[in-house]
Amino acid sequence: MRASQSAVKNGASRRTNRTKPSRGAVDQTSESCKKSKHVGQSLKKPSEKDACPSRHGKSREMTTCSRQAAPEKEAKTFNQDSRLCKQRPEEMSAAEDDNGEDLYRAAEEIELERQEKQLSNAASVFNSEDQTSVSAPEDLLSYSHREWKGNTAKSHLIRKGYEAVAQKFEALRIVRGDNYCALRAALFQLFNKSNKLSNWLQDAEIVELQCVQDLVEDWRFPFPRRDDGGAVKQLEYCLKLLKARWQEAVECQSPEERESFCQELFVGGREEYELLEALKFLMLKTVIQLHSDMKKGSSVPEFCWLLFARDTSKCPRSFLTNHLRHVGFSGGLEQ
Structure with missing residues (x-):
């Protein structure tokens, strides 16, 4: 200078x-x-x-x-x-080539960052507890005319389909469209319509959870773990919470009270996601039971033969590793 x-x-x-x-x-x-x-x-x-x-x-x-x-x-x-x-991966997309692959870091580091990003995306959903995860009922025909108001052949066809559905159903609810949406819709319907606590949600679930401890020790949660134990303790808490909230829904005295209970519960908070993780464990428990029955030669639903014939889900462990543990993170239940 x-x-x-x-x-x-x-x-x-x-x-x-x-x-x-x-x-x-x-x-x-x-x-x-x-x-x-x-x-x-x-x-x-x-x-x-x-x-x-x-x-x-x-x-x-x-x-x-x-x-x-x-x-x-x-x-x-x-x-x-x-x-x-590493700190802000979304701001460093320029370091990737046209195929989306990082040119500088090892594959293990990229995979670790991808998992952390999925975890942060899932966890960030329930940070804002003022958002409703399931909307109030909306008239089916009003919804179809608002969403499909074009004059194309496809719009006419879809509106015609809504008119056929409206003959049996009057309203619909809009569910938050994250990777938990299918589980969330099922859980909301369960709390909103069931009149009694299911007999398969008993204390025996906790006992079976201890039996499959090696299977769930690497369970992924969309929220920070509590300080009182590992994955088994976390799932125990989720199952007890599901049972308690289900019982509260059954004890509601009127449809209006139950609707209010569900709207207060499904707000994207940590408790909602703990209930959804409990549902995922009940799915794993069902898969374990069906796989055991099929090996014994007992009668099982036809879809079991298709499910366990896949290379990625030949047993409950591979089903959990390749499919169930990704629900809510990198893919939805339908994927």
């Missing part, structure tokens, strides 16, 4: 003394930069005064040395970008 300032003050000398270094001069000064200890010491802190000589000869030499030091500066910049990418 000082060299450039002196050149501005003396314009004539700048025009006469400024020469374009040849390729040989650059190589020669680069070699002298490697051998000279004095120049190496002057580059320790570029902010110091002796790091910026004002004469043209020394200035050219320092420029050559800085070219050799550029990879080190680039490495520092890359390390900072790498740390930033």
Whole structure:
């Protein structure tokens, strides 16, 4: 910077003394930069005064040395970008190629970041507890005319389908469209319509949970775990909560009271997601029972033969690993 300032003050000398270094001069000064200890010491802190000589000869030499030091500066910049990418991956999408693959990090690191991002996306849903997860009933025909008000052949066909459905159903509810939506719709319908507590949600569920401890020890939760134990303890709490809330729904005295209870419960809070995780465990328990019955030769529904014929769900463990544990995170129940 000082060299450039002196050149501005003396314009004539700048025009006469400024020469374009040849390729040989650059190589020669680069070699002298490697051998000279004095120049190496002057580059320790570029902010110091002796790091910026004002004469043209020394200035050219320092420029050559800085070219050799550029990879080190680039490495520092890359390390900072790498740390930033771990902290804010959504802001570092430029580091990916056209196929969406990161060009700098290992596959294990990318997979770990993907899982953490899915976890944070799922967990961020229940941070805002002022949002309703299931809307109030809405007239079916009004909904179809609002959502499909075009004049295309497809719009006419879909409205005609809604008219046929409206002959048996008067209203619909809009369910929050995250990867828990299918489980959420089933749980809301359960609380809103059931008149008695199911006989399969008893204390025996807790006993069976202890029996499959090795199967659920890596269970994924969309919320931070409580301090009183691992995955088994967390699922025990979720099952007890499901039983308690189901009992409260059954004890409601009127449809209006039950509707109010459901609207207060389904607000995207932690409790809602704990109930949904309890449903997932009941699904796993059912899969375990059906697989055991099928191996014994007992009568099972036809879909069991199709389910356990797949390479990704030959047994309850593979079903949990490849399918069920991803529900709510990277895919919905229908996927």
